[in-house]
Amino acid sequence: MSNVDLSVEVNGIKFENPFLLGSGPPGTNAKVISKSFDLGWGGVSIKTISLDASKVVNTNPRYAKLRSLGSKEVIGFQNIELISDRPFETWLEEIRQLKEKYPSKILIASVMEEYRRDAWHEIIERVQECGADAFELNLSCPHGLPERKMGMAMGENPDIVEEVCKWVMEVSKIPVWAKMTPNVGDVTAPAGAAIHAGVDGISMINTILSVTGIDRKTLRPIPTVQGYTVPGGYSGQAVRPIALRQVMEVARAFPDTPISGMGGIYTGYDAAEFMLLGSSTVQVCTGAMLQGYGCIAKLKEELSQFMEENEFSKISDFVGHSLPYFSTHADLVERQQIAKDKKAGRAGLDNETWKGDIAKETEDLTSN
Numbered sequence: 001m002s003n004v005d006l007s008v009e010v011n012g013i014k015f016e017n018p019f020l021l022g023s024g025p026p027g028t029n030a031k032v033i034s035k036s037f038d039l040g041w042g043g044v045s046i047k048t049i050s051l052d053a054s055k056v057v058n059t060n061p062r063y064a065k066l067r068s069l070g071s072k073e074v075i076g077f078q079n080i081e082l083i084s085d086r087p088f089e090t091w092l093e094e095i096r097q098l099k100e101k102y103p104s105k106i107l108i109a110s111v112m113e114e115y116r117r118d119a120w121h122e123i124i125e126r127v128q129e130c131g132a133d134a135f136e137l138n139l140s141c142p143h144g145l146p147e148r149k150m151g152m153a154m155g156e157n158p159d160i161v162e163e164v165c166k167w168v169m170e171v172s173k174i175p176v177w178a179k180m181t182p183n184v185g186d187v188t189a190p191a192g193a194a195i196h197a198g199v200d201g202i203s204m205i206n207t208i209l210s211v212t213g214i215d216r217k218t219l220r221p222i223p224t225v226q227g228y229t230v231p232g233g234y235s236g237q238a239v240r241p242i243a244l245r246q247v248m249e250v251a252r253a254f255p256d257t258p259i260s261g262m263g264g265i266y267t268g269y270d271a272a273e274f275m276l277l278g279s280s281t282v283q284v285c286t287g288a289m290l291q292g293y294g295c296i297a298k299l300k301e302e303l304s305q306f307m308e309e310n311e312f313s314k315i316s317d318f319v320g321h322s323l324p325y326f327s328t329h330a331d332l333v334e335r336q337q338i339a340k341d342k343k344a345g346r347a348g349l350d351n352e353t354w355k356g357d358i359a360k361e362t363e364d365l366t367s368n
């Protein structure tokens with residue numbers, strides 16, 4: 001086994017490794033969470049819970065897949081699944097039991113409530129009594145819940161984000177991470193509002209609002225419930241570039257706030273990219289659903305290998321390492337001009353030759 005140290009400390013919480021299962025099917029009850037802990041996950045963010053699960057009614061089907069042309073591999077995944085429909089009291093009991101059985105594993109309570117201070121106070125106070133290690137505020141689910149003015153209906157509005165996070169911080173005794181929606185123009189606005197309210201960390205991204213496609217025979221959009229649908233939340237490999245971009249933006253804007261990054265992580269190398277752009281822990285949801293929860297062994301191995309190859313001995317050696325290499329387009333042009341002048345000085349290169357290089361890049365792309 002390798003010499004690298006995969007453990008990481010965030011907000012005073014020690015994670016034995018930086019891989020957490022993201023809120024969703026992987027954290028749906030104590031049984032699957034126990035199994036994941038046994039398999040070696042460092043932590044789990046439970047399926048989002050609320051005080052009154054009787055208001056949560058799921059549909060069937062609730063998933064749709066985008067496959068690649070050639071291998072038919074699932075590259076994008078859409079869901080219209082709501083938060084947990086299991087009773088709040090059952091969850092409280094399960095959180096208690098899980099923490100008793102797995103004291104060193106990290107259990108993050110993902111919570112969501114209506115736009116009422118008393119409701120947020122109640123959920124935070126009752127859940128923290130059961131021993132959860134941290135909260136993740138789901139201010140970001142993009143489907144179903146916004147119809148009840150919850151989830152993304154809050155997370156897209158920085159004023160509401162700040163107000164709700166303040167309510168939470170009034171009573172929370174454990175670290176609080178606010179989970180951001182990617183469905184905004186500037187994610188640093190709601191993230192900044194949450195940080196201003198005093199949260200301890202940012203989780204990102206939740207799913208991207210999407211329509212995966214239309215069934216070619218029925219001409220109805222998928223997933224189709226009695227002939228109809230609603231736009232859902234997109235996840236999986238296809239969203240990774242968008243997630244990386246948004247993590248980078250928040251990490252650059254708020255360098256002192258820990259980020260738990262997610263969106264399309266399937267391999268340890270994907271995880272390393274999120275860390276290079278400022279995440280100190282990472283979460284995996286769709287990747288674990290599609291590859292099986294046992295993929296944690298591979299994730300740890302690949303991340304260790306990446307660290308060995310790059311001579312990093314611990315996670316903090318490279319969190320944010322690649323952030324300084326984002327710039328402006330004008331700066332790229334200037335750097336290119338300097339390089340061109342240097343090269344021209346050496347090889348007598350003229351401007352037309354340089355333009356030829358750019359044309360060749362376009363040609364290479366279309367010939368592939």
Ligand SMILES: Cc1cc2nc3c(=O)[nH]c(=O)nc-3n(C[C@H](O)[C@H](O)[C@H](O)COP(=O)(O)O)c2cc1C
Pocket residue numbers: 022023024025047048077079081082083084110138141179205206207234235236237239262263264265283284285286287
């Ligand atoms: C089926 C499904 C259900 C989800 N349910 C929740 C949820 O209850 N709460 C939440 O905060 N995020 C939920 N998510 C979002 C994931 O936690 C994660 O933010 C998103 O899917 C991006 O990561 P991924 O590409 O690894 O799945 C869900 C995702 C999926 C695919």
